Amino acid sequence: MGRLTGRQKLGWAVIAVLVFVYALFPVLSIFMTSLKSTSDIRSGTFLPPKVSWENYQQILTAEGGARDLFLPALRNSIGISLIATAIAVVLATLAAYGIARLDFRGKKLILTTALGVSIFPVISIVTPLFNLWRNIGLYDTWPGLIIPYLSLTLPISIWTLAAFFRQIPWELEQAAQVDGATPWQAFRKAIVPLAAPGVFTTALIAFFIAWNDFVYGISLTSTSAARPVPAALAFFTGASYFELPVGAISAASIIVTIPVVVLVVLFQRQIVSGLTQGAVKG
Template sequence: MSRREKIWWLIGGLVLVFYCLFPIAWIVSLSFKAPSDLANGGFLPTQFTGQNYGDIFTGSASGLFLPSLRNSFGICLIATFISCVLAMFAAYAIARLDFPGKRVILTTALAVAIFPIISIVTPLFNVWRQIGLYDTWPGLILPYLSLTLPISIWTMSAFFREIPWEMEQAAQVDGATTWQAFRKVIVPLAAPGVFTTAIIAFFIAWNDFLYGISLTSTEAARPVPAALGLFSGASQFEDPTGVTAAAAVIVTIPVIVLVLLFQRRIVAGLTNGAVKG
């Protein structure tokens, strides 16, 4: 590229980075503003304060935020684990076995992934109330599987198709059973894809709001996204924006940490099979 083209690419990249990071910077700025400082139109607070963070950990909002944080971690980790295990077996069958309807299964999985959640929330709410799953961990884990499992099957099937079939056959020739070949040969080779799928599934479950707000009513199972919508000030005249922004910053930290720690694995998993040969 010429020097002029490099400059334009650099400017375009900076504009894109600014566009993506400005909302995050704005939320961080709000989280350090006192309630009396929220009315000013400036980007930075006139006086930095950690009062909002104190409220969500030890203050008035801790009773709502901390249980929901625990619920989100537990529910999302369990849903991600179940989704990855089930998707791993399904993707292996789709990639390795020849049976009618393979394309239909993949197409159905993709259709379920893009299906509007709002259309099934009300029937699910009524069913959950009748069978006792409303406001429970299993009552959220099962719907979360409808979000994470289809995309996990679709993603993992692509990784399993790239694994050489001859390696599994060689293990079976050496005396390994089908299960041993799958567990000791296929799964380690597919580890980058499984890890990438797990990260994506966790993010999807972590960010869900509609299921969380519709299928819970107490702190017994309410996740963080739903809890953020229920924050209120100490009185009807107090704006909870600062506390909500502080909670949003805390909720975003696990996602940022996961991406920074495992970015190489994520990139390796996403690009696996992109170039053949």
């Protein structure tokens, strides 16, 4: 493949800038709204006439109202998302390793089923799941969200890791077993370290999916005991019946976006490495 000409480089640079602006503009708009006072929300200007931190104070420090909704929800989102991610990654690692290494009937059916589950509309199973959870006592609990979150995170985790495990040479595991390692020791000491970029990438993707879920969070909870942040935002209210909580919702949205941005910025190389290595067919 030949080198790009100056005009081609300029064209790709313009495209990259346009895509970047298109992706960043909504987030920047929300951030600017979060810096506006209640009286400036309807000013119609993009930039705040005067920078105000009252929206962040309202959800972080002010007694009552949005603070009592946001902080418990933030705790729930962190805990539930981390637990769901950990379980999904462990189960997906074992399942994907078996699918990649073992030759058995129905292997393609398992992958196809996992893909079908991942694209199945969540809204269609919320009502029966709501009734089931109410009957067995899982409604409005952490396990009541963690289990459904596995249906979102586990299929994509299995697909990603199965593709990655296929790239690891089978001879490495055989060599470890020749040196006296058991199959479990060969997997744990020879395969898992090599699969670390793929496992890490899968963990981040699974965490983002669980972190951003709204349908399960709003349907399977009723109090702050387990309600995550995306669902809690729907219960924000203004100071009066006629006042919309646009500023508070914008501030909360920025706060919950920060962990995602930080993780992507800090581990972008690992993410790209994991995705590209798993995408190359050996």
